[in-house]
Amino acid sequence: MNPVEGFKETFGTSPLIAASAPGRVNLIGEHTDYNGGAVLPAALQRRVQVALSRNDTNQIVIKSSRFNDTVERPVGDPKRGDWTDYAVGALDKAAALGWLAGGVNLFIESDVPDGAGVSSSAALITAILRAAARIGEVTTTPVAIAQYARAVENDYIGMPCGIMDQMAVGLADYGKALALDTSDLSYKVIEIPSDWGFAVIHSGVRRELADGRYKARFEECQQASEILKTNELCRLDQTQIEALARLPENLCKRTRHVMTEHKRTLAAIDAMKVGDLDAFAALMNESHRSYSQDFEASTPVIDDLVNDALSIGAKAARLTGGGFGGCIVTLIERDRLDAFVAELLDRHENAWRV
Numbered sequence: 001m002n003p004v005e006g007f008k009e010t011f012g013t014s015p016l017i018a019a020s021a022p023g024r025v026n027l028i029g030e031h032t033d034y035n036g037g038a039v040l041p042a043a044l045q046r047r048v049q050v051a052l053s054r055n056d057t058n059q060i061v062i063k064s065s066r067f068n069d070t071v072e073r074p075v076g077d078p079k080r081g082d083w084t085d086y087a088v089g090a091l092d093k094a095a096a097l098g099w100l101a102g103g104v105n106l107f108i109e110s111d112v113p114d115g116a117g118v119s120s121s122a123a124l125i126t127a128i129l130r131a132a133a134r135i136g137e138v139t140t141t142p143v144a145i146a147q148y149a150r151a152v153e154n155d156y157i158g159m160p161c162g163i164m165d166q167m168a169v170g171l172a173d174y175g176k177a178l179a180l181d182t183s184d185l186s187y188k189v190i191e192i193p194s195d196w197g198f199a200v201i202h203s204g205v206r207r208e209l210a211d212g213r214y215k216a217r218f219e220e221c222q223q224a225s226e227i228l229k230t231n232e233l234c235r236l237d238q239t240q241i242e243a244l245a246r247l248p249e250n251l252c253k254r255t256r257h258v259m260t261e262h263k264r265t266l267a268a269i270d271a272m273k274v275g276d277l278d279a280f281a282a283l284m285n286e287s288h289r290s291y292s293q294d295f296e297a298s299t300p301v302i303d304d305l306v307n308d309a310l311s312i313g314a315k316a317a318r319l320t321g322g323g324f325g326g327c328i329v330t331l332i333e334r335d336r337l338d339a340f341v342a343e344l345l346d347r348h349e350n351a352w353r354v
């Protein structure tokens with residue numbers, strides 16, 4: 001349903017504004033974004049669309065086309081632990097910025113699956129902030145919106161994520177990847193070579209319960225950074241690398257993953273720029289090995305799916321996103337993509353193509 005139509009049906013008037021943002025898939029560069037490293041996410045075709053208006057109450061009234069119920073929450077309501085927190089948190093931020101204060105009617109239309117590791121939450125927050133900026137008639141930038149969107153996750157939701165998702169959904173369009181250096185937020189939008197075929201396959205295992213484990217990995221990286229006295233665990237100097245051996249084994253492994261992942265991501269960006277599919281694929285495969293063995297963020301179901309994808313002809317397959325379930329991303333020549341996906345899904349009845 002078109003969000004404007006949905007809004008009219010729900011609230012009986014036209015919305016003031018509509019805005020949207022895509023979901024994203026990370027091609028390579030996992031858990032490097034809060035360790036000062038590089039990432040290479042790409043936008044999905046799927047989008048979160050919102051339509052909204054001020055109302056004259058002190059209530060945020062939220063209707064999503066996915067659910068029958070309309071949810072009402074007071075302006076400034078603290079987090080309560082369900083998906084409407086992302087909307088309330090984003091509107092809280094918009095109010096704090098002076099963009100849009102008071103009660104709001106909000107309609108949400110989305111084909112970005114949640115709990116899949118494809119950034120439905122970053123897309124929802126970003127779409128709402130974009131709409132609020134237009135209502136407030138403020139001049140802002142996509143990078144500033146990404147920073148505000150990340151702050152909603154970090155401060156309101158309590159999810160200690162980096163800035164990859166918010167930058168990806170704010171700056172990339174379908175068919176493009178975002179080569180981002182998270183140490184200074186410099187970036188380049190890269191056209192994905194037209195003969196490369198990426199497919200995102202959901203394992204059938206939702207990853208919402210994974211947030212605690214994401215946080216545990218985040219904290220391990222923090223501990224390693226404190227011991228090595230750095231803010232950028234991805235970029236250690238020689239003395240710090242020598243000190244690595246004295247770290248507890250888990251911290252040493254997490255550090256090894258983020259350091260090597262950063263280097264792989266830089267190499268993958270170069271490979272994509274020159275259209276070297278084989279080099280890119282090899283880096284993705286090595287990334288999965290490191291994510292699974294050094295960062296220990298994979299699961300048996302995911303590893304099985306990755307191995308099967310490779311055995312039936314994918315050039316590369318890896319777990320994508322925050323880890324512990326969700327999706328894999330596969331790479332194969334574009335003209336072989338659909339047949340490959342059909343065969344993979346045939347073998348895994350719980351898996352589906354995003």
Ligand code: GLA
Nearest residue numbers: 030031161162163164321322
């Ligand atoms: C989640 C987080 C990101 C990033 C990835 C892992 O998507 O929101 O900031 O850390 O996991 O690469």
